[in-house]
Amino acid sequence: MKKFEWLMLSFLSIILIFGTGCSSKKEDKIDKKNDEKTEKVSVFKESEIELPKDAGHVLDILPNNNGQLMIVMKTKDEKTIKTMTSENNGKSWEDQVDIGTQLTGTQKEYADVRLAEDGRGLIRTVIADGPDESNLRQEIFELTKDKKIEKLSNEINTMITEQKIQTLFWVDEKQAVGLGEKGSFLFDMTSGNAQQILSEKELVLSFEQYKNNLYFLTLNGFKKINLENAKVESLSKAFTEANKIVLKEKNIENIVFAFDGKDDQSLLLSLTDDIVKVSDKGQQKFMEKRATQLSNPKNKLLNVIPGGKKNILAFLETPDGNKLFNYNPEGQKEVKNTEANTLKIYALTENELRQNEAVRVASNDYENKHTDIKVSLEIGVEDGVTFNDALKKLNTQLASGDGPDILLLDGVRAQNYIDQNLLLDLAEIIKEQQSDKIFTNVLSAYKQGDKYYGLPMTFAGMSAYGDSDLAKHTNSLKELTDYLVKLSQKSKTPVFENYNFDNMMLVFYRIYYSNVKQEWTKQDVTDFYTSIKRLYDLVYMKNIKEWDLSESTTLVVGRGVLYNVALGEVQTAFDYVDNYFVIEETEISKKIDKSFSESILKDNKMQYYIPQNILAISSKSDKQDQAYEFLKNALSEDVQSQLSISGIPVSKQSFKQMIKEQSFPEVKKIQLDSGKKKEVQFEGISETTINQWTEKFEGLNKPSSFDDTIFSILMENIDEVVSGKMSPKSASKKAYRKIELYMAE
Structure with missing residues (x-):
């Protein structure tokens, strides 16, 4: 099945939000020992699939009808765009079509190419006319099955330009779907006729096709479109169940889905912490993301491709460029989920963009180093909870000793907690930092006398x-x-x-x-x-x-x-x-x-x-040793070197x-x-x-x-x-x- 990830350029530059794992409510201390839950979790071996050596930005990747892996990419030197295939999961790649040699100027610079499973493709380019290059129009080319590039009719090019289409892909021999600023459209690529299938208010995040049905994941949930009549149809029981799941997620923008099997009655959903399998019988955990590249908040999952042996391929956008990983199942293991192995972090609010990115990077790194510990991040103001109610609840929990182990002081009046002796002195951690390696002046933000009550990461x-x-x-x-x-x-x-x-x-x-x-x-x-x-x-x-x-x-x-x-x-x-x-x-x-x-x-x-990203430890926590280790690790180069958009890192070397x-x-x-x-x-x-x-x-x-x-x-x-x-x-x-x-x- 073909899988795409569509993100508008403006959406990319603004929305880079990563989800959070919310900790569950703490049970009464008397029942803690009985609060152990054991579950079987599938174990997957992660391995990177090598992309072509000259691969720069990857425009599309998918399996073709012959079982080969197909890729279309810009080369690192940005001189051309080409398609390649691999029959052995990236061990070797074979050139197919050099698209860039037939494009010039802005055509090549702004080209977007989408492939179909039969090897065809649509090439959307932008032409800048006029002396100041202010007049922009689109030119659309077809990549044919016999590897030729042919320009489509003027009528089609005009239609695509008028609708301000930004992503265009084949859905059958004659029809294509375009996603753009004015909505989503079904185009007849022979007559030039267009039918709107989704409004401009329904921003498409990703989509999958099965026969004559096209499934969209939008900010409002799943939509099913019948390609024969361009009408919205009712969701199946499996997709209805999936819709309930995605609409509960805080950051639906990060969800990716793919069909699991040969029909549309079962699908995989990539959520915050796990990939789950959803069918008409409900949902079950398919794979834990923790301790994999999928859990790194610096990476963004663009595409999930089910393999033929219960494995999956995951296509990521990382700080080091596009990467492709293979996950092979290796049996199951029993995991105990208890209060004792969960380190709880609390943030009062979840700000836009990725304000808590630093905390998530630190959490991911800590979990990778301590595989027996799970770090959960709870957000106070969410799901209809007001700011004042969240603050009152936090105050009550901290005072009673039933609160988080680590507290983010961002946006919080910390002095109240200091006066009540609810925060630990962090002098042991801060005083051992060297001024030639760390902005120690910044670490003094929450210093009172000889004591330090907060540790800023950025x-x-x-x-x-x-x-x-x-x-x-x-x-x-x-x-x-x-x-x-x-x-x-x-x-x-x-x-x-x-x-x-x-x-x-x-x-x-x-x-x-x-x-x-x-x-x-x-x-x-x-x-x-x-x-x-x-x-x-x-x-x-x-x-x-x-x-x-x-x-x-x-x-x-x-x-x-x-x-x-x-x-x-x-x-x-x-x-x-x-x-x-x-x-x-x-x-x-x-x-x-x-x-x-x-x-x-x-x-x-x-x-x-x-x-920013100010960490404090609750004096009532029963995991103070683990919390201290977490804060120390947050200042390490392993963590600080990964920070980029949630402030200036306090490590001078990382800065x-x-x-x-x-x-x-x-x-x-x-x-x-x-x-x-x-x-x-x-x-x-x-x-x-x-x-x-x-x-x-x-x-x-x-x-x-x-x-x-x-x-x-x-x-x-x-x-x-x-x-x-x-x-x-x-x-x-x-x-x-x-x-x-x-x-x-």
């Missing part, structure tokens, strides 16, 4: 970008606001990007109002609202008035607004420094504009930073290596939303520059300890304040009452 800086005088006016939010008002009066150039206002507002809150502050005053709240209202009025906001600032994300992630400053679109920008992309953008901006200035935000004495491993283009092409373009010669980031950034991070000395609850309270009235419906003073009265109540609790 961190982020917060920087101001603009003229050289900007950094001289950051001692308070009022002072900074006054300076930005003056800039707005001196020039017609916008002071900052309006679409980045929510991010900027959060940066200012983190700097000036969340630095482990124990007492809030009504004046603090009034000052915050007053400054935010003044800033909101500085730029043209009409085109984003529909935004609800009250729903602003608390996720720390650099937005990439530096080029707007360097190219003169705006005067200033305020952003996080939390990954190598921001550092690259900063260095390129300095090449564009010699007067471009970047400075870590600070007041008269302190330079601010955000500790430097993260920059060095990036491949930077010799010529950086920049294009802003306004249409302004710039090409910059860029040879990469030098050793000297990397050391300068290291020294800059070594100077960070003021942690911003974010409290999700207080920020949420402030945001409840923010839309009324900036729109003028409520005065800052009135809003502060309402907010301050809630803050007082929260602090008292």
Whole structure:
């Protein structure tokens, strides 16, 4: 059966979310010894299948009708695109068709090729017309059974372009299905007729075909399409059961499915922790992912291909490129699932993108080194549970000794737990770290006296970008606001990007109002609202008035607004420094504009930073030794070297290596939303520059300890304040009452 994974480019750059394993509720301590459950689990041997030596990005991979493994790929040098086959599971590969020799320019650069089991394929290319290459149109070619490449009719090419199709594949001799921005369509490739089968609101994640039925997995669950009449039909009992499973998953975007057998009455579902087999009789565990490449949160599963001997092939996207693994069954083993062999980690919220990626990397590495221990990550705010209810439940569990072993302090007011002696002192771990290897200044984020109560795995800086005088006016939010008002009066150039206002507002809150502050005053709240209202009025906001600032994300992630400053679109920008992309953008901006200035935000004495993925150990845990080992391992190069997108790793070596491993283009092409373009010669980031950034991070000395609850309270009235419906003073009265109540609790 053919299996595809379809992800839109914008979806790829934004959604890289990995699922979590939720720990079950702890039973009464008296019954713990009787809480042992033994289950039989199939054991699989993992082995990597070698892809062709010159394989770069793999566009499609599947078995053909002759039992061969078929692949279509771009070569590493990106000079061509070709198809190859293997009769012996990758031990040797044979060239079939060199597609790239018949494509030129943007055709080759943007080509997408999808194969059918009979060896045919559809090649979707993009042509850029006009002197500025702004007019884009698609050209579609057919790869025939006799290995020829033929351009399809103008009518079909026009139709595909009009529907903005991004993935196109054969479903029979004459029909193809296209997935695009306007929805999913069934195309008659002889007449050019198109029938819409799914709306643009039903984003397709993956799909499988069985005879005349096409099964889609969308964000809304499974859909079955009859290809003879292009109609949605009722799901079978097996798919109805599978639908119940996928809709309960927190991150449906990561689910991959494939048929298990010769019909569509049984399927495999790749879920967070396991691959399960689903039929009309229900579901059963097929394979555990733990201690395999499938459990590594750095890898994304793109395709599952059932083999002929109860084995499966798994096609992955990894930091080192595409990889293919074979899993052969080797019998079964009995596994005991008990409280005693489960190390429980708790995070209050699951932020977007992959905020807890670092914790999952650490969990995966720990499980691989301790095969008798299972690490579970529980998210408090989910499945309809409110923030306040989750927090109250956590507080009760910690106080009673029935809580997690390890607690993430991100978004939590840690001082409450410190005052109640609910967190262990981590000085033994932190003091043994060497300053030449670790940003030990960052590890001091939760230091009180001689004790340390939290261990950040990653961190982020917060920087101001603009003229050289900007950094001289950051001692308070009022002072900074006054300076930005003056800039707005001196020039017609916008002071900052309006679409980045929510991010900027959060940066200012983190700097000036969340630095482990124990007492809030009504004046603090009034000052915050007053400054935010003044800033909101500085730029043209009409085109984003529909935004609800009250729903602003608390996720720390650099937005990439530096080029707007360097190219003169705006005067200033305020952003996080939390990954190598921001550092690259900063260095390129300095090449564009010699007067471009970047400075870590600070007041008269302190330079601010955000500790992230902060691990703490419950003093009531009965697995403190295991928890200590987990935290120590979290600082190891084995873990730190794998971190990339959930902050700057606290390991200096891993940070430097993260920059060095990036491949930077010799010529950086920049294009802003306004249409302004710039090409910059860029040879990469030098050793000297990397050391300068290291020294800059070594100077960070003021942690911003974010409290999700207080920020949420402030945001409840923010839309009324900036729109003028409520005065800052009135809003502060309402907010301050809630803050007082929260602090008292």
